[in-house]
Amino acid sequence: MRRPYTESMTKAQDRRVTSLAGYPDLRLRRLRRTAGLRRAFAETRLSPGEMIAPLFVKEALTEPSPIPSMPAQSQHTLESVVKEARELAGLGVAGVLLFGIPARKDLRGSEAWSRSGVTQQAIRAVKDELGDEAVVIADLCLCEYTEHGHCGILSEDTGVDNDATIAAYAQIAVAQAEAGADLVAPSGMMDGQVAAIRAALDSSGAKETAILAYSSKYASSFYGPFREAAEGAPRFGDRRCHQQDSANVEEALREVALDIAEGADAVMVKPALAYLDVLRAVKQEFSYPTAAYNVSGAATATGTGTGTGSGTGTGAL
Numbered sequence: 460m461r462r463p464y465t466e467s468m469t470k471a472q473d474r475r476v477t478s479l480a481g482y483p484d485l486r487l488r489r490l491r492r493t494a495g496l497r498r499a500f501a502e503t504r505l506s507p508g509e510m511i512a513p514l515f516v517k518e519a520l521t522e523p524s525p526i527p528s529m530p531a532q533s534q535h536t537l538e539s540v541v542k543e544a545r546e547l548a549g550l551g552v553a554g555v556l557l558f559g560i561p562a563r564k565d566l567r568g569s570e571a572w573s574r575s576g577v578t579q580q581a582i583r584a585v586k587d588e589l590g591d592e593a594v595v596i597a598d599l600c601l602c603e604y605t606e607h608g609h610c611g612i613l614s615e616d617t618g619v620d621n622d623a624t625i626a627a628y629a630q631i632a633v634a635q636a637e638a639g640a641d642l643v644a645p646s647g648m649m650d651g652q653v654a655a656i657r658a659a660l661d662s663s664g665a666k667e668t669a670i671l672a673y674s675s676k677y678a679s680s681f682y683g684p685f686r687e688a689a690e691g692a693p694r695f696g697d698r699r700c701h702q703q704d705s706a707n708v709e710e711a712l713r714e715v716a717l718d719i720a721e722g723a724d725a726v727m728v729k730p731a732l733a734y735l736d737v738l739r740a741v742k743q744e745f746s747y748p749t750a751a752y753n754v755s756g757a758a759t760a761t762g763t764g765t766g767t768g769s770g771t772g773t774g775a776l
């Protein structure tokens with residue numbers, strides 16, 4: 460296993476130890492004394508322009524419906540999602556990640572790729588209003604659209620059928636690209652999903668539509684509040700046969716390597732807060748555009764989803 464981060468840190472630490480003067484000549488607290496000094500010497504800066512806000516659009520609603528498990532967040536109507544996206548753009552937030560909840564669910568989740576599906580309508584509405592002012596990312600999965608709540612098409616013997624599911628994902632990607640999504644974001648953790656989506660986008664003429672791959676997505680109870688918001692909790696079983704196991708980091712690097720090879724334009728680690736080691740390893744290994752998904756349970760626990768933190772909801776890239 461390659462450990463570039465560990466090795467480079469060791470060298471850097473050696474250098475620091477030999478080059479630094481010691482106390483009392485050197486007092487690191489001097490640069491922390493005032494807010495101005497701290498701001499001037501901050502190593503990391505986070506701004507709204509680096510953040511994406513996840514928004515939920517529900518077809519059957521006539522007015523926004525607050526989500527009890529996610530304070531300050533609502534399920535939106537088409538009208539209110541546009542208003543919210545406009546407000547976020549005004550705050551300098553880079554864009555939105557759209558999740559749709561259809562009025563009608565079925566076994567295969569066919570509303571996901573319908574041209575008139577709620578997500579496609581929301582993409583069009585936000586793009587019509589904001590154009591290139593906001594990056595519009597479409598979550599690409601089946602769990603909000605299937606009546607059983609699983610991320611794919613079920614077969615009798617294997618549970619979620621990988622290959623039938625990625626064929627459906629390819630159709631969804633084309634519908635989302637046609638509606639105007641800047642990026643599609645496959646979140647189902649099926650093998651080969653990025654390659655199937657890239658091929659479908661290219662052959663439908665959507666060569667410019669980018670893919671943000673949920674490459675390293677771990678099974679986690681931190682998704683609990685989100686599932687209430689997206690109404691996509693599985694009715695039976697769980698997602699451990701396709702999402703990653705918390706014990707594995709090397710496997711995360713293999714997932715990311717495969718997604719990049721298959722054509723992902725950016726990769727993601729989710730949930731970010733619980734897997735900062737994976738985030739660091741992915742960035743160090745690949746130097747690739749990398750998104751960190753701060754998920755609903757973590758945002759609720761840390762207060763960043765209540766309006767008291769970043770003020771941009773539950774997602775931060």
Ligand SMILES: [Zn+2]
Pocket residue numbers: 600601602603609610646647
């Ligand atoms: Zn899903």
